[in-house]
Amino acid sequence: xxxxxxxxxxxxxLLIVDDSNIVRRRIERSQQFDxxxxxxxxxxxxxxxxxxxxxxxxxxxMDLTMPQMDGIECxxxxxxxxxxxxxxxIS
Numbered sequence: 001x002x003x004x005x006x007x008x009x010x011x012x013x014l015l016i017v018d019d020s021n022i023v024r025r026r027i028e029r030s031q032q033f034d035x036x037x038x039x040x041x042x043x044x045x046x047x048x049x050x051x052x053x054x055x056x057x058x059x060x061x062m063d064l065t066m067p068q069m070d071g072i073e074c075x076x077x078x079x080x081x082x083x084x085x086x087x088x089x090i091s
Contacts, residue, residue: 009035011034011035011036011037012035012036012037012058012059013037013039013055013056013057013058013059014036014037014038014039014057014058014059014060014061015038015039015040015041015042015048015051015052015055015057015059015060015061016028016038016040016041016042016060016061017041017042017043017044017045017047017048017060017061017062017063017066017071017074018041018043018061018062018063018066018090019043019044019063019065019066019067020063021043023063023090024041024043027061027090028041036059039051039055039056039057040054040055040057043066044066044067044068044069044074045066045068045069045070045071045073045074045077046068046069048060048062048069048074048078049069049074049077049078049081052078052081052082052085053081056082057085058085058086059085059086059087059088060078060085060086060087060088061087061088061089061090062074062075062087062088062089062090062091063089063090063091064089064091065091071089071091075087075089
């Protein structure tokens with residue numbers, strides 16, 4: 001079996017970060033791919049950092065405007081925590 005087959009790939013771990021519960025749930029429900037696994041959702045940057053430490057995501061969807069810690073500050077800290085982390089800004 002080649003290494004490109006779906007059986008050889010682990011799911012991409014996704015962390016969803018947005019202060020809107022509606023947006024978080026919509027992103028969570030819309031992921032229709034077997035190779036994505038939602039490992040957590042966060043309403044602000046502080047929650048996102050804690051979840052990122054615990055869940056080690058491969059991909060983060062990030063809102064920019066959030067209370068307590070905005071997306072820009074969170075992205076800066078996440079990249080220091082996990083260089084090479086892929087972040088998709090959804091704002």
